[in-house]
Each structure stands twice: as C-alpha cells, then as structure tokens.
Amino acid sequence: MGRQVEGNLWINEGGHLCIRGHDLVELAEKFGTPLYVVDAQRIRENYRRFRDAFSSYPRVLIAYAYKANPNLAVCSILKDEGAGAEVVSGGELYIALKVGVDPEKIVFDGVSKGEEELRMAIEEEIGAINVESLEELRKIEKIASRLGKKARIGVRLNPDVPVRTHPHDVTGARHSKFGLDFKSALKAYEMAMKMRNIEVKGVHIHIGSQITQVDSFKSAALKLFDLASRLRGMGITLEYLDLGGGLGVTQGKDHLKEYADALLKVIREKAEELDLGEPKLIFEPGRYIVADSSVLLTRVNYVKEIFGRKWVLVDAGMNDFIRPAMYGATHKIVPVNKPQGEERYDVGGPICESSDVFGRDVRLPKMEAGDLLAILDVGAYGICMSSQYNSRPRPAMVLVDGDKVSVVRERETYEDLISKDRIPD
Numbered sequence: 001m002g003r004q005v006e007g008n009l010w011i012n013e014g015g016h017l018c019i020r021g022h023d024l025v026e027l028a029e030k031f032g033t034p035l036y037v038v039d040a041q042r043i044r045e046n047y048r049r050f051r052d053a054f055s056s057y058p059r060v061l062i063a064y065a066y067k068a069n070p071n072l073a074v075c076s077i078l079k080d081e082g083a084g085a086e087v088v089s090g091g092e093l094y095i096a097l098k099v100g101v102d103p104e105k106i107v108f109d110g111v112s113k114g115e116e117e118l119r120m121a122i123e124e125e126i127g128a129i130n131v132e133s134l135e136e137l138r139k140i141e142k143i144a145s146r147l148g149k150k151a152r153i154g155v156r157l158n159p160d161v162p163v164r165t166h167p168h169d170v171t172g173a174r175h176s177k178f179g180l181d182f183k184s185a186l187k188a189y190e191m192a193m194k195m196r197n198i199e200v201k202g203v204h205i206h207i208g209s210q211i212t213q214v215d216s217f218k219s220a221a222l223k224l225f226d227l228a229s230r231l232r233g234m235g236i237t238l239e240y241l242d243l244g245g246g247l248g249v250t251q252g253k254d255h256l257k258e259y260a261d262a263l264l265k266v267i268r269e270k271a272e273e274l275d276l277g278e279p280k281l282i283f284e285p286g287r288y289i290v291a292d293s294s295v296l297l298t299r300v301n302y303v304k305e306i307f308g309r310k311w312v313l314v315d316a317g318m319n320d321f322i323r324p325a326m327y328g329a330t331h332k333i334v335p336v337n338k339p340q341g342e343e344r345y346d347v348g349g350p351i352c353e354s355s356d357v358f359g360r361d362v363r364l365p366k367m368e369a370g371d372l373l374a375i376l377d378v379g380a381y382g383i384c385m386s387s388q389y390n391s392r393p394r395p396a397m398v399l400v401d402g403d404k405v406s407v408v409r410e411r412e413t414y415e416d417l418i419s420k421d422r423i424p425d
C-alpha cells in the first residue's frame, strides 16, 4: 500500500500522494487543478467519533454546522449518518431540507435573520430557532401567529467568556455582536412566556471557532447553567441545552475526548444540582467533522528566486481558499508527485494581492513548473468561502468514497463569471 504521510494520506509505490488509495496525480490530470478532493469515509469517521464521545448521555443531537461545508454530497453523507443541521440562512435551510434532514433536527441560528428566512423555518416546523434579539422574538411571534403555527425557540446567551483563538473567530465576548447578555436574555424569556405562538424550549451558546482550550467551553457552560437556574426560578424548564460548535482541529492532536468529558461532567453535575433532569443536548460542530476530510490540489506554474527568497507560484489562489489570507491560518503543504525534500519555498497564488500566500518557508523538494502540491485540512471553510475574485471560476470538487470518484461540484466556466451580469440597453 505504501507509506502513510498522515491520516488518510499515503504515498503509493509510484511515489505519488494518495487519498484512500486514489492517486492524486491521476485525479489532478483527470479533473484539472485547482481541485478539492474530499474523503467521504473521513467525514463518517469524524462524525461517528464525535457521536460516540457523547454516547453515555441519553439524548444528544449533533447538528452539523452547514456553513463549514454546505456541499450537497457532504450534507447528504452526514444526513445518512443521522446528523441534524445547524443552519444560519434560508439557503442553508433549503439545503438541509433538500438532502432530507428531518425538520425536527434542524436548528436555525443567526444574529440577523430575515423575515422570509424565519417564515420558512416556522412553516417547516423546524426543531429550534435560537433567538438573538428581543425584536427578533417579536418578529417570530408575529409570523407564527400569521401562519397559525407555534414556533419553538431558544435564546442565545452571550456568555462573555475569554477565548483564545483568532479575533475573527470569537463570538462569545462582550464586544461581539452575537446573542444577548444575561439581563436581556432573561427579558427575552419573560416576553416569550407570554407569547401565544411561541414555545420556549431551550438555551444556546456558541463562543467561537477553532478553540482547543476546554476551559473556555466549560466557563461558557457554567454561565448557561446560571441562566438555566434563574429560569427555573421563573418556572421555565429548558428542554434543550445547545452548546454550539467551535471545537478546534490541530494537526497531530485530537481534543475531542477532553472536550466531551469536561462538558459532560459539568452538565451532569449542574443538571443534578439544579434538578433539571436530563435535558436534550445539542452540539453544532462544523470544522471537527469536515476539516481534515479534504485537500486542495494545485499545480506549480512557476518557480523563481527574488531577493534571496525562493517562490513557488501555483494555480490556486486566495479566491479558492482564503483561510491563510484572512486569518493567517497555517495549512500544511505537501508534495504530490515527488518525495519530500529539504528546500524551503514561499508558496503564492496568482491573485494580485500580497496576502495571496499559502505558506512561508515551506519544506518541499526541489520544485519545477508542472509539479503538484496539496494543501491539507481544507474541508471546513474552504470551497464555501471561495469567490470569483480576479474573475477566476471557482474550482471543482471531487468526492472519493471506496472505489468511487464523483464530481460533487463542477468547475465553474468563464460563462458562469458573467451569467448574472447585464449590460443596460
């Protein structure tokens, strides 16, 4: 079979990088580059590991965060595994319904939901709408009464806890726009209890993304229980506790067990102390489920040396994968068609922006035009954050599943670039 590089990546006898036995050189030749390659089995494995980590608790819903990768094939795999959906827009709700997720298992989050999006959610009788403002609550009540429906809601608490991650990924701190502070959250519950078309079901927190410090999750959960306890005093019993997503992924270390054990401990202790019974738990993982399922294949266009730095210039750009440019995220870059070497290169794309750089001082073999590289762990916030910037058609995406290779997103064409543009008469 060859030699394992990491996870699901191997080098075959021909010296080529493979994903589950599929030669990436062949895939690049067949489907062109830049190319996202997704490993279906890795998604299933990640989902099952996450599910099993909480299996000692009787009622858990894992609502996969669609924003991480809303591709139909990806969402369909997760639906077949039994996952629910965390959606933040009418579009994501549409996709969840399209792949056949049971509406009961759909949770609608978002700080500024539109009227039409809310109408859709209420009409479809989804499991929960997590409310982030008093005005949103009033709007939901109005729409529900117009439709003659009852909307099931939770309130998103902004727990104001410190979190160590990229500032763009912090959502549970007092400077961020998300959720309601403790006092306003109480007010929302008070209001909601008086509304005829609202059923108060739960509470929601989500403190951010790419978090590996379990203490932050614990502190946030404790704040959630402070609220639950006050609500108990008001006669409100919560049916669900939605703990959001945010578990980070780091190469070579899995934080899941630590995360699940710590949260379950807090939840069990607090639920018993406050006599809350066993409320349903909702988790909304995105990155953990899909990040390491995918690689981005890119071909080298040029190699050059300027001011003593060696550059590899590839055909993927920040429009195809924006995380390094946007968050300074580090993604491992490995050779695909030749063995690893000891040269050092900066790896840049074709976009006319200096932030269009995938890596600095990357260890690689001697590179030549035509060589292939793989950027790793691009399955979350990858293709879904791609754009057509610099008028570049978005890349294709193929899914490998057992022996099968399927195009699950077609490469865009030049025609696609202008298909929505109009020149006035």
Ligand code: LLP
Binding pocket: 065, 067, 068, 086, 109, 110, 169, 206, 208, 209, 210, 244, 245, 246, 247, 284, 285, 286, 287, 288, 323, 327, 380, 381
């Ligand atoms: N639930 C809510 C309410 C969220 O806002 C998010 C992510 C998630 C769940 C899933 O979080 P995850 O488990 O994937 O960390 N584009 C950024 C990440 C933005 C995350 C936005 N919200 C990145 O590439 O790092």
